[in-house]
Amino acid sequence: MRLHRPGAPLIAELRPQPVPQPGQILVRVHACGVCRTDLHVVDGDLPFLGAPLVPGHEIVGEVVALGAGVSVPLGTRLGVPWLGYTCGQCEFCLRGEENLCNLARFTGYHLDGGYAEHVVADARYCFELPPSIDDIHAAPLLCAGLVGYRSWRFARDAQRLGIYGFGAAAHIVAQVASWHGQEIYAFTRAGDVHAQEFASQLGACWTGGSDQLPPVQLDAAIIFAPVGALVPLALRALRKGGTLVCGGIHMSDIPAMPYSLLWGERSIRSVANLTRRDGVEFLALAGRVPVATHVETFALADANVALGRLRGGTVTGAAVLLP
Numbered sequence: 001m002r003l004h005r006p007g008a009p010l011i012a013e014l015r016p017q018p019v020p021q022p023g024q025i026l027v028r029v030h031a032c033g034v035c036r037t038d039l040h041v042v043d044g045d046l047p048f049l050g051a052p053l054v055p056g057h058e059i060v061g062e063v064v065a066l067g068a069g070v071s072v073p074l075g076t077r078l079g080v081p082w083l084g085y086t087c088g089q090c091e092f093c094l095r096g097e098e099n100l101c102n103l104a105r106f107t108g109y110h111l112d113g114g115y116a117e118h119v120v121a122d123a124r125y126c127f128e129l130p131p132s133i134d135d136i137h138a139a140p141l142l143c144a145g146l147v148g149y150r151s152w153r154f155a156r157d158a159q160r161l162g163i164y165g166f167g168a169a170a171h172i173v174a175q176v177a178s179w180h181g182q183e184i185y186a187f188t189r190a191g192d193v194h195a196q197e198f199a200s201q202l203g204a205c206w207t208g209g210s211d212q213l214p215p216v217q218l219d220a221a222i223i224f225a226p227v228g229a230l231v232p233l234a235l236r237a238l239r240k241g242g243t244l245v246c247g248g249i250h251m252s253d254i255p256a257m258p259y260s261l262l263w264g265e266r267s268i269r270s271v272a273n274l275t276r277r278d279g280v281e282f283l284a285l286a287g288r289v290p291v292a293t294h295v296e297t298f299a300l301a302d303a304n305v306a307l308g309r310l311r312g313g314t315v316t317g318a319a320v321l322l323p
């Protein structure tokens with residue numbers, strides 16, 4: 001399913017099977033999650049890079065062919081994430097911050113992704129998956145889970161944790177946070193009773209609309225919804241010294257706000273991409289918790305339907321495409 005220009009539907013195409021180059025593996029896709037970032041790519045919120053591309057960066061599949069220099073056993077089950085390549089030489093890579101690499105290439109954006117039957121990937125950036133979690137339920141771990149985990153790392157010391165936007169990432173982070181002993185305050189679109197019930201089932205001790213204040217001041221909050229107007233709302237809910245983490249790759253403009261919302265040593269930070277270390281840590285943790293993802297499956301040919309449902313906010317948990 002290929003994107004030819006932003007704003008247009010993906011087009012189903014028959015294409016030659018990709019051939020793995022040195023360092024790459026050919027993966028037969030078993031399942032591919034649909035991430036909000038795919039929507040940002042398809043809708044043109046992220047700059048279109050000029051060439052047609054296959055979206056998808058929550059890929060679970062099995063290795064079916066190897067490029068030169070790769071020794072992964074054929075048949076190995078692996079996950080292919082958003083981070084597809086880093087240079088290993090820039091100041092960020094050398095500092096262990098490969099998520100910030102100046103020359104990073106991302107799956108389903110710079111590199112063809114998993115809305116397909118096969119994909120090639122650099123073997124060094126693929127992850128082993130927890131054996132206890134099947135393909136369909138493992139797919140959302142590869143971005144919603146990983147980026148959610150990286151966001152949560154900056155809020156893991158909070159006793160009272162707010163989560164704004166209760167979609168795929170939030171439903172995974174809530175399980176990890178609950179397991180970690182945190183209280184979860186879940187904020188959804190005003191009046192979204194369905195999402196609030198879902199959050200309660202996953203362990204939230206309080207749910208409400210994002211325009212509401214929680215009954216207590218929060219130690220930290222994570223915003224997963226791509227809505228800049230949530231930043232002042234979330235700051236208002238934080239205690240002095242609290243941390244606000246913005247977990248999305250794209251957000252609408254943040255409205256002007258009084259400095260008093262930030263005053264008192266509150267801080268705001270964004271989270272970008274993932275490192276391979278995040279992946280290894282999180283996937284081990286996901287198996288231990290264990291994280292149970294809620295998924296809704298779609299046939300690969302219905303990728304546009306799945307994207308439409310995500311755009312409309314009517315997916316509970318995560319959407320997953322099956323080739």
Ligand SMILES: [Zn+2]
Pocket residue numbers: 086087088089090091092093098100101102103104
């Ligand atoms: Zn680099």
Ligand SMILES: [Zn+2]
Pocket residue numbers: 035036037038057082143144
């Ligand atoms: Zn993603």
